[in-house]
Amino acid sequence: MLTAGRRRCVLGATVMALWQPIRDIHMKPNPAIDNVLRVALVTGSTSGIGAAIARVLSLAGYAVVIHSRNSADTGRAMVAEMNQAIYVQADLAFEADRVRLVNEAIAAWGQLDVLVNNAGISRVIPHGDLASASSKVWHELNEVNVVAPFHLVALAESALRDAARYRRAGCVVNISSHAGIRPKGASIPYAVSKAALNHMTRLLAVSLGPEIRVNAVAPGLVDTPLTAEWTDAQELWRTRAPMRRAASPDDIAKAVLMLVESDYLTGEILLSDGGLNLT
Numbered sequence: 001m002l003t004a005g006r007r008r009c010v011l012g013a014t015v016m017a018l019w020q021p022i023r024d025i026h027m028k029p030n031p032a033i034d035n036v037l038r039v040a041l042v043t044g045s046t047s048g049i050g051a052a053i054a055r056v057l058s059l060a061g062y063a064v065v066i067h068s069r070n071s072a073d074t075g076r077a078m079v080a081e082m083n084q085a086i087y088v089q090a091d092l093a094f095e096a097d098r099v100r101l102v103n104e105a106i107a108a109w110g111q112l113d114v115l116v117n118n119a120g121i122s123r124v125i126p127h128g129d130l131a132s133a134s135s136k137v138w139h140e141l142n143e144v145n146v147v148a149p150f151h152l153v154a155l156a157e158s159a160l161r162d163a164a165r166y167r168r169a170g171c172v173v174n175i176s177s178h179a180g181i182r183p184k185g186a187s188i189p190y191a192v193s194k195a196a197l198n199h200m201t202r203l204l205a206v207s208l209g210p211e212i213r214v215n216a217v218a219p220g221l222v223d224t225p226l227t228a229e230w231t232d233a234q235e236l237w238r239t240r241a242p243m244r245r246a247a248s249p250d251d252i253a254k255a256v257l258m259l260v261e262s263d264y265l266t267g268e269i270l271l272s273d274g275g276l277n278l279t
Helices: 004-026 046-057 072-081 096-108 135-166 188-208 233-240 249-261
Strands: 039-042 061-070 085-089 114-117 170-175 212-219 269-272
Touching: 004 072, 004 085, 039 046, 039 096, 039 188, 046 061, 046 114, 046 233, 061 072, 061 096, 072 085, 085 096, 114 135, 114 249, 135 170, 135 188, 135 249, 170 188, 170 249, 188 212, 188 269, 212 249
Parallel strands: 039 061, 039 114, 061 085, 114 170, 170 212, 212 269
Antiparallel strands: none
């Protein structure tokens, strides 16, 4: 028969044993991915920066939802190379497609922890050519670069709040541009759309915290097949940027991963231009 003191010791040990797994899941600031599944949706993720982000998150242990408007074959090929991934085709210019994308992303694993708004469009128009920056151009860029990211956050909000309740704070990372910070960019409508995305990032960080963190990465020139022929820009980065080169897609993807893995940063616009802004 146990003495009163012995019974207290046994009871205490039992309580601690029961508490340990709960503490491990809910109190670690960064739970191991092997123990807690986390799911990330990356829009525009079959090429360039988006593909690099999807691959970096997959290597970090995330289940990834790959998305594109057109390149379905590439999306399915990327799914085949990843441990846990699905592909969803959707045109973010249309509200119904945005709804379907988020619904399918959540349905795949029953949760959504991270939303990376990478998809965007651009139009090359000289800044002095005001006549070519038509209202049609303004509406097209605003719909995809500003309205769509906001709508996706709104659609994902409930799932991202659930992430905070059961795992870690939900996370949104918007891919912006240095053109939204400095008077640069492919066109005035494009630069303004990215400036709007930056301000929206800050507003959402205030509105959704602490359950959901919202940040942005604002790249300068990034080496992709599209920018290979931008000889003037390439020369500018080689000669003036302190890092003496443009970014690679992996450079930007690693910046995104840093923001995703943080438990504290929110409302930040991470200018990633190799220091060109300092010159």
